[in-house]
Amino acid sequence: MTGAGQNGASQNRASxxxxxxxxxxxxxxxxDLILSGGRIADAGPGLSAxxxxxxxxxxxxxxLPGLVDLHTHLREPGREDAETVETGTRAAALGGYTxxxxxxxxxxxxxxxxxxxxxxxxxxxxxxxxxxxxGAVTVGLxxxxxxxxxxxxxxxxxxxxxxxxxxxxxxxxxxxxxLEYVKAFDGVVAQHAQEPRLTDGAQMNEGEVSxxxxxxxxxxxxxxxxxxxxxxxxxHVGSALHxxxxxxxxxxxxxxWAKAKGWRVTAEVTPHHLLLTDELAASYDPVFKVNPPLRxxxxxxxxxxxxxxxxxxxxxxxxxxxxxxxxxxxxxxxxFGMTGLETSLRVVHAAMVETGLLDWAGVADRMSVRPAAIxxxxxxxxxxxxxxxxxxxxxxxxxxxxxxxxxxxxYDPAARSIVDPAQQASRSRNxxxxxxxxxxxxxxxxxxxxxTVLDGKLTR
Amino acid sequence: MKRHLxxxxxxxxxxxxxxxxxxxxxxxxxxxxxRKLPTLRGRTxxxxxxxxxxxxxxSFEAAAKRLSADVINFSAKGxxxxxxxSLKDTALTLEAMGSDAVVIRHPAxxxxxxxxxxxxxxxxxxxxxxxxxPTQALLDAFTMRRRLGRIDGLRVTIVGDVLxxxxxxxxxxxxHTLGAEVTLVAPPTLLPVAVSAWPCEVSYDLSGTLPKSDVxxxxxxxxxxxxxxxxxTVREYSRRYGLDAERMALxxxxxxxxxxxxxxRGVEIAAEVADSPRSTIVEQVANGVSVRMAVLYLLLSGAGxxxxxxxxxxxxxxxxxxxxxxx
Numbered sequence: 001m002t003g004a005g006q007n008g009a010s011q012n013r014a015s016x017x018x019x020x021x022x023x024x025x026x027x028x029x030x031x032d033l034i035l036s037g038g039r040i041a042d043a044g045p046g047l048s049a050x051x052x053x054x055x056x057x058x059x060x061x062x063x064l065p066g067l068v069d070l071h072t073h074l075r076e077p078g079r080e081d082a083e084t085v086e087t088g089t090r091a092a093a094l095g096g097y098t099x100x101x102x103x104x105x106x107x108x109x110x111x112x113x114x115x116x117x118x119x120x121x122x123x124x125x126x127x128x129x130x131x132x133x134x135g136a137v138t139v140g141l142x143x144x145x146x147x148x149x150x151x152x153x154x155x156x157x158x159x160x161x162x163x164x165x166x167x168x169x170x171x172x173x174x175x176x177x178x179l180e181y182v183k184a185f186d187g188v189v190a191q192h193a194q195e196p197r198l199t200d201g202a203q204m205n206e207g208e209v210s211x212x213x214x215x216x217x218x219x220x221x222x223x224x225x226x227x228x229x230x231x232x233x234x235x236h237v238g239s240a241l242h243x244x245x246x247x248x249x250x251x252x253x254x255x256x257w258a259k260a261k262g263w264r265v266t267a268e269v270t271p272h273h274l275l276l277t278d279e280l281a282a283s284y285d286p287v288f289k290v291n292p293p294l295r296x297x298x299x300x301x302x303x304x305x306x307x308x309x310x311x312x313x314x315x316x317x318x319x320x321x322x323x324x325x326x327x328x329x330x331x332x333x334x335x336f337g338m339t340g341l342e343t344s345l346r347v348v349h350a351a352m353v354e355t356g357l358l359d360w361a362g363v364a365d366r367m368s369v370r371p372a373a374i375x376x377x378x379x380x381x382x383x384x385x386x387x388x389x390x391x392x393x394x395x396x397x398x399x400x401x402x403x404x405x406x407x408x409x410x411y412d413p414a415a416r417s418i419v420d421p422a423q424q425a426s427r428s429r430n431x432x433x434x435x436x437x438x439x440x441x442x443x444x445x446x447x448x449x450x451x452t453v454l455d456g457k458l459t460r
Numbered sequence: 461m462k463r464h465l466x467x468x469x470x471x472x473x474x475x476x477x478x479x480x481x482x483x484x485x486x487x488x489x490x491x492x493x494x495r496k497l498p499t500l501r502g503r504t505x506x507x508x509x510x511x512x513x514x515x516x517x518x519s520f521e522a523a524a525k526r527l528s529a530d531v532i533n534f535s536a537k538g539x540x541x542x543x544x545x546s547l548k549d550t551a552l553t554l555e556a557m558g559s560d561a562v563v564i565r566h567p568a569x570x571x572x573x574x575x576x577x578x579x580x581x582x583x584x585x586x587x588x589x590x591x592x593x594p595t596q597a598l599l600d601a602f603t604m605r606r607r608l609g610r611i612d613g614l615r616v617t618i619v620g621d622v623l624x625x626x627x628x629x630x631x632x633x634x635x636h637t638l639g640a641e642v643t644l645v646a647p648p649t650l651l652p653v654a655v656s657a658w659p660c661e662v663s664y665d666l667s668g669t670l671p672k673s674d675v676x677x678x679x680x681x682x683x684x685x686x687x688x689x690x691x692x693t694v695r696e697y698s699r700r701y702g703l704d705a706e707r708m709a710l711x712x713x714x715x716x717x718x719x720x721x722x723x724x725r726g727v728e729i730a731a732e733v734a735d736s737p738r739s740t741i742v743e744q745v746a747n748g749v750s751v752r753m754a755v756l757y758l759l760l761s762g763a764g765x766x767x768x769x770x771x772x773x774x775x776x777x778x779x780x781x782x783x784x785x786x787x
Contacts, residue, residue, distance in 0.1 A: 214588070214590035214592065
């Protein structure tokens with residue numbers, strides 16, 4: 001696929017110039033793209049190669065703006081046996097991502113400026129994908145006292161997304177204060193919506209299958225009740241709420257209602273909730289154990305429709321790596337979570353594009369433009385940071401037009417292959433898609449003009 | 461028959477009837493002076509118990525020993541989850557010791573299912589969490605058939621904590637397979653939310669259901685359900701869903717009263733009911749051994765009829781051999 005040879009050490013790549021031939025931007029008509037100086041220098045049909053440019057024949061491939069994940073568990077610090085910033089960002093690059101938001105439930109918890117800066121720095125050292133730390137809402141995810149949100153916002157990591165993900169900020173008064181407080185620095189609170197009293201010991205979706213399997217139910221209402229409450233709170237205080245991993249048809253209805261009111265509510269859905277159902281729990285294989293749980297076919301259909309019509313703004317992976325010993329157990333004893341970075345675009349292709357619900361422009365919007373806007377990476381916010389290399393702002397989610405940063409993924413929609421966990425870059429193997437025949441293949445990923453992935457392989 | 465017995469749903473009608481018929485033949489052994497058959501000589505059955513359940517473990521142990529199997533009791537209580545050896549490592553250990561069958565009791569639903577993926581031998585579910593207890597359902601069906609002569613068309617009422625009961629799940633599935641009409645009676649808090657999808661009827665009114673019941677099966681009520689607000693008080697539960705002598709009088713004359721044990725006398729069942737001639741509770745225990753013998757026999761020595769080998773002195777089990785084993 002790559003027509004040109006490599007020209008030396010990786011530090012030279014930033015100054016590399018690339019001519020990408022015959023690429024279909026967001027599925028549009030074929031054209032050429034020139035990447036230079038970390039930006040898109042030119043775009044249009046029949047461009048000639050600048051001197052010294054490497055040429056990549058991309059006929060048949062689709063270019064999307066580099067994907068942005070609002071919900072990634074990189075596990076470092078604390079659970080380096082499951083994932084590190086380095087392995088997680090390599091997995092992200094292979095999946096077409098140029099920016100990921102690292103969730104705060106590390107050990108120690110990312111609830112201080114020191115920890116978020118450490119994670120941010122590890123991301124810069126790994127260098128294959130921008131890492132945007134998410135700050136914890138409460139100290140130690142304890143749900144009792146607000147963490148120093150302002151210090152994290154002002155730190156070098158410039159945190160804008162705050163979440164106790166894995167735990168719900170279930171105290172209504174505390175949630176209200178968090179929503180209010182982050183307005184001072186244009187922050188957003190990303191809520192893991194789970195009423196704890198309704199989900200004590202919960203193992204899987206409460207419904208027909210849980211009744212037969214004798215596994216404690218996680219009822220849809222436990223998610224929906226919190227989402228309804230939080231939408232009302234966000235409206236009351238005029239703040240921005242983001243709802244993590246929406247999983248039920250009822251949640252979709254509440255979000256549709258809140259958006260119709262004009263409230264500042266956004267939401268994400270995971271690839272696994274767009275494809276898989278709770279019937280998979282009948283295997284008792286904890287690779288299918290996740291929180292929120294896999295739901296029913298009717299929920300999957302509602303989530304797809306909501307992503308298509310924009311009620312759900314974006315896809316977020318909730319990439320949650322776990323070592324084998326935390327999954328090779330009884331269902332009840334196993335950890336919640338699934339990996340997703342390396343398969344998300346392919347799953348969205350199968351669930352949304354092959355079904356005719358989204359075109360590639362829609363995929364670009366839901367997997368890059370909108371998540372970048374929610375994470376304030378698209379330069380729209382007044383207080384954009386300046387932590388990119390060489391003083392450039394870390395812009396993501398920009399349309400692939402001249403002048404935009406050269407963050408993009410090249411994707412082959414005609415490819416098809418079976419998901420093999422052994423081939424993945426993540427340190428963990430807990431993908432629920434193992435053995436599934438999925439469409440597509442990420443061919444290349446460019447981060448500020450430098451290829452992190454070429455020919456479907458990491459460049460370093 | 462499948463290689464494992466994990467769910468009552470694993471059994472076709474023919475499988476279930478074969479087990480009951482085999483158990484009937486094997487029950488005759490209990491009446492012989494020498495209660496031991498050489499059928500599973502040289503085979504190893506492991507009782508892997510992660511929960512205290514003396515009655516179930518002893519029942520399986522007696523069943524295996526009467527078939528001359530070697531029995532290893534592996535009590536692993538407390539070592540399952542956070543501390544100690546994982547279930548997988550235990551499975552690999554049993555595998556290395558050459559077990560032919562593992563009888564497992566475990567507090568986690570689905571543990572036998574997982575175990576079956578890690579061992580070559582047969583797995584028999586002796587109760588997993590709030591999922592199933594298929595040999596209990598088989599012994600209950602066996603008891604019904606002995607007392608009432610049939611299962612097809614019987615009206616069976618199961619009363620109590622269906623939500624958390626592995627006995628109820630296995631009974632609903634097996635009795636449906638065998639053609640009985642099952643009605644569940646419980647407070648709405650102790651029924652699964654999607655119980656309407658189960659192959660049975662549901663009622664909240666015990667007194668109204670009893671006159672239409674050939675069998676009433678009372679489930680044990682755990683005291684901790686009360687603290688979780690499934691019902692207000694034990695007394696109220698007992699008044700609405702307990703079986704006392706007055707309610708028992710609503711049953712047809714031929715009807716029987718069952719309980720899987722252990723009983724809470726005075727809560728779900730009154731003492732005079734438990735000790736009445738309608739009660740099959742002690743028979744259920746005796747029948748448990750015969751049914752478990754049949755299950756182990758059919759899983760470990762193939763699906764042939766048991767009678768030829770064990771009942772009438774086929775070469776596999778002559779009286780001489782039996783005498784030899786007994787010696």
